[in-house]
Amino acid sequence: MANSQNEFELDERGSSRSSEDFYVDDADFETQGLTSNSYSNPPSPALFQPLLNLLPPRITKLFSRYISWVRGRRRRRRSFLGCSILRGRRTGLVFNSVAGITLILVAFTAVFQPSYTNPPAHYENLRRRVMSSDDYGRANSDNQKIFIAASIYDKGGRLVKGAWGRNVLELLNLLGNRNTFLSIYENDSGQEARKELEKFQEEVQCNSQLVYEEHLSLEDIPKITLPDGSDRIKRIAYLAEVRNKVLKPLEDSDVAYDKILFLNDVIFNPVDAAQLLFSTNANEHGKAIYHAACAVDFINPFKFYDTFATRDLEGFSMGVPFYPWFSDAGKGLSRQDVLDGKDAVRVKSCWGGMVAFDATFLQAPILESAARTVEQRNILGSDDDEGDKEMEKSVDGKKWDSYHPIRFRARSSLHREASECCLIHADLIEATRNETFQEDTGIYQNPYIRVAYGSWTLWWLRFTRRFERLYTIPHNIINHQVGLPWPNDHRQGTKDGAGADVGGYCEIEALQLLRENPRKGEKNWESVPIPSE
Template identity: 45%
Template sequence: MTLFAARRQPQHHGYRHVPSTQPQHHPHYDDPSSTESDDDRSVELLEVPDVELACKAYASHHRSRSNSSLSSLSSIISSFAPGTHGYIRAASPRSRVRLARRVVHVALLALALWIFVTPIINPSYTHRPYHYSGMNLRREKVFIAANIIDEELIRGPWGESVEALVELLGEDNVFLSIYENDSGPGTKAALRDLAAKVKCRTSIVSDHIDIDAFPKVQVLPNEQRVKRIAYLAHVRNKAIEPLTRNATGMLFDKLLFLNDVIFSPKDAADLLFSTNIGPDGATRYHAACAMDFINPFKYYDTFATRDAEGHGLGVPFFPFFTSAGHGFSRADMLAGTDAVRVKSCWGGMVAFEAKWFVDQRSGLLLEAPDKLGSQSSTKPDGDERTRKTTTANVPSQQPTRPKQVRFRSLPELMWDASECCLIHADIGELAAKNPEPWENPQALDHGIYMNPFIRVAYDSRTHSWLEFTRRFERLYPIAQSFVNWLVSRPPYQARRAEVPGTVVWRRGWVFDGPVRDDVNRSRLHSHAITDEVAKFGHWEDIRQIASPGGFCGGRQLLLLKPQPWMPGERIWYKITPPKGAED
């Protein structure tokens, strides 16, 4: 009988049958410690004439191996045998689908847990610092300025908040100045009613502005227009005129400028008196801005806001800034500080040190640079008086003295910047010449901050949601970074790194067409207007001295529509510059 016949009788010798499908080169057989090959053992057994002796010899040969080796071999072989414990089967397509589903389910569960837990244990800008009292503890004097034309807001939430704010700050510590123009009899009546309600001293001005008295620019025949920013700078300067002309009889610590926003009086007080507070309890800022929201999630004032290095914002969701440059502003926002370093901001409500609007050399208040008159009602010391003046000349957009600031615009064509950004650029330039001890210019800390705890909105519904939606903001940074990359934010700014006072070469637009022609262009859409503009001008290299605020601007031209303006009408339009600027 052959060796194979002997191996078919495992029941007589206690050996387990090994299927023919076992691996041919298992590590056990390739063990270099083994001194005999399979072929040698086979030959040895075949030489034994008696089958029984051959089987005994085979068993005796393998008994010399340890039981552990036999057990290991049996385990390895059985893993390849269907129906046995530990059987290894190749993954089928159906099992792969089940595995993928399990992974997706686990990922969704983790995501849901993250979304649920983050607003509870790690909310964004929800718990205000302990020193935020919403009070004027140091009895500081505040000049409140506003431009507002919305009758409903004046009679509604805005007016109510202003009344409450005056009471909170102390009527002896506040002067309220409101300037409006060409907004209709309803607004004028609402402002008169507000002046009668508030208990502080006021200057409520209703005026008509003759746009024809402003300097004009021209990029098309028949169209000499006023730049929108020049107009806005003028009306803001009119609102602070009682301060700059020393018409109040008071010396102020702070200037609070209000837009037509829904705000909390306590938030306004905390912005004024609690932002970046020092060990002595005094604030340490030159300017501090709130954040304004157009809906419960979206920041609005991207036109005036620049990060600590002058970059524009990313997509306007938390953390709002990008990682461009050193990313200081984004890092501050993620750190939850109440003083996010920026170069400029506005945010619907902004607090300034009042000293920037007076002469720093003498400490005396100066007259405002513009002389446009107005019709106003004032209420000094509770007695109402009326003064009337007439429009005399065009407002100058440059400050009369080098050490005070005013809202201003830029004169050139096809480049505009917000007056709310330029005011910060001017303050930053003055502050850099004589920095405060608490400033750190090396870390781009120039005393201009955004306070994300203080938030305002343009309607009551949005404002009511802001305390809740901010809780979820820690969920946004990864998505916001990805979208910033996707849409190439921040946008390129050709003049961001300009040093004020240095000589620079810029591309400027020069109008060289006829002043008048017979073509009616009033119905052209924006792209057609740009094409028309390109026919009547050219780009030219112009040598200039850089002024503060190069980081504020961009290639655009914002113009006012001709008067008369209808109530509720959008009174301005935008022209996109023709190609060829190369910046």
């Protein structure tokens, strides 16, 4: 190729070819490739001139017109191909430029501005303590009493014999068997699940209560009456009952627990669970201060899962379910906390597959013989020995009925649904209106702690979080385009403004009913259309 090009450049024109015979197309090697003889270029009429002179003038004229038409077509084809190539080059240049800029931004963000990859120093201190020893309870330096609760559906027993079960056992090791109680409630999962739960029980070394029910009785679950007169159980009422089952051991316990940790059927890192318990919103003394602290759960490496139970600090529902998750509705304080990289993002409710509660509000207080030593707890006692009189408890200056600890519940309204995991936070806020948390609710989401509904997703989260800051602008644009967060007339009160609606911000317009006898392949609940007004 180099030789032919040099020959072209050094070729001297003879006197028979003037400068007017040199065409740009002839010097364009790419165009030559598209317009060579292999593309049926017509021969020059000069070669056939002697023959044409022998033909009648009419035929000669027609042949000349044909040659002119072919040449015009060739020129148009050359022009078209040239424009197409130019357009293709421009499109390719734009695409390559955008791709290049995107790769540079991703690399720069991942290296210099990653999201939630560098936690506060006390997180690293706890992790170092865990990794440098095999001692039981090494993550729980203050020997806090931890109640771990999990209500599960485990068809075939795959959960307890898999990664989830191994992680729970490792977490018990980190917290210390003498400091921990494990409560698992399981129902309607089949005999194989029962056998695996019994095997798992043999490996648990701490105090525990693992309960399997062949079938949960529905007799005591409240029902609602539909417009057609039928009585049905709401799905959320069923879920609330199941979650309350796992808290039953608290009612007879003589141990004053410090924290209650709820676990969903998620894949999690045991060290992260300890960080959620002991590192979230730590004060100057390194003590975690919260009423509730939630992880962030993912259904894939990008998508946040538990939007039904999560509300921002002003009670708004979520934006599109990828970072930074919250919208800029109202003051946008929760969103800003995420963008600031805080480990305690202020919210009104959350769950995130794993949540730690201050046990004060979920457990009836213990008498003086087992008085709590944790901050913000002061049992006043009772006036009579038999305990017939209601004992009061003061938490941060607010008295509340100590014989009625907070539990999960459902809404009774017909065409309004609210997650039981959101309503328990609403009741927690109602029970703790005080001056301790002046600018928030004491409920936090901790984006450093992430869990997933699959091992593959959890593995990828360590990478996707590094460049998730790039989603911020697209996230805001999409929120405004689709109208998120969805409107909710009950966010701050009832429609007519007549008083506060506790947990109204948790609601959505829906009706979900339990299927008491689902057929094979069906879910045990259904979503029922709401009649138009």
